[in-house]
Amino acid sequence: MLFFIDTANIDEIKEAQSLGILAGVTTNPSLVAKENISFHDRLREITSIVSGSVSAEVIATEAEEMIAEGKELASIAPNITVKVPMTADGLKAVKAFSDLGIKTNVTLIFSANQALLAARAGATYVSPFLGRLDDIGHNGLDLVDTIAQIFDIHGIDTQIIAASIRHPQHVTEAALRGAHIATTPLNVIKQLFKHPLTDQGIEKFLADWNNK
Ligand code: E4P
Helix, strand or coil: CEEEEECCCHHHHHHHHHCCCEEEEECCHHHHHHHCCCHHHHHHHHHHHCCCEEEEECCCCCHHHHHHHHHHHHCCCCCEEEEEECCHHHHHHHHHHHHHCCCEEEEEECCHHHHHHHHHHCCCEEEEEHHHHHHCCCCHHHHHHHHHHHHHHCCCCCEEEEECCCCHHHHHHHHHCCCCEEEECHHHHHHHHCCHHHHHHHHHHHHHHHCC
16 A cells, blocks of 8 residues: 655645655645645646655536646646546546546545446546544445455456545555555654654663663
8 A cells, every 4th residue: 555645735745755655645625725825836846746646636516627627737747636526527527537548536435336436437546535434423444445345346447545544543454455545644644653662662772772
């Protein structure tokens, strides 16, 4: 399973990149709005730092407008993936992007059938939102499991991005259940490498070394 960072913040992207584990970036309109910047300028900046997939979401809701907007986003850099919401218009747009060779990430996936439809429309990635399902008393991780099984049975090569990740257990379980990618905020990435026994171990090694 690969790691993407879920942010539009340049410092966070640089910090994750410096760790040597960053394979891509996902953004969404809420994350971009927090930054108070020009979206296209920020995408140029991000794609100059990260060579992997950078998801940029369309704001339009009608297929024709989504296609026009997505083409503009895709023209910013070759590693832009157009992020499209899971709607009927979104599916039409995904099919059009797929025919044009433009990569897509179908977002706001909350059921296996939505993921299957997106894959059949030609989506490169589907993004099931784990945390938001957990928030309403469902099990987001079970959805990853089901999608992974269906894609496996039917030989579908659309990749599963575990999204809306809230804590390290989401990451471990998403990997076990077959997600290809986890897109996580920086604070979760940081939690992944921290362990109190590692810190205590280093402290003890250094103390022993200094007392020799
Ligand atoms: C993924 O692509 C989304 O941007 C993101 O993971 C949503 O997470 P949230 O539910 O924490 O907003």
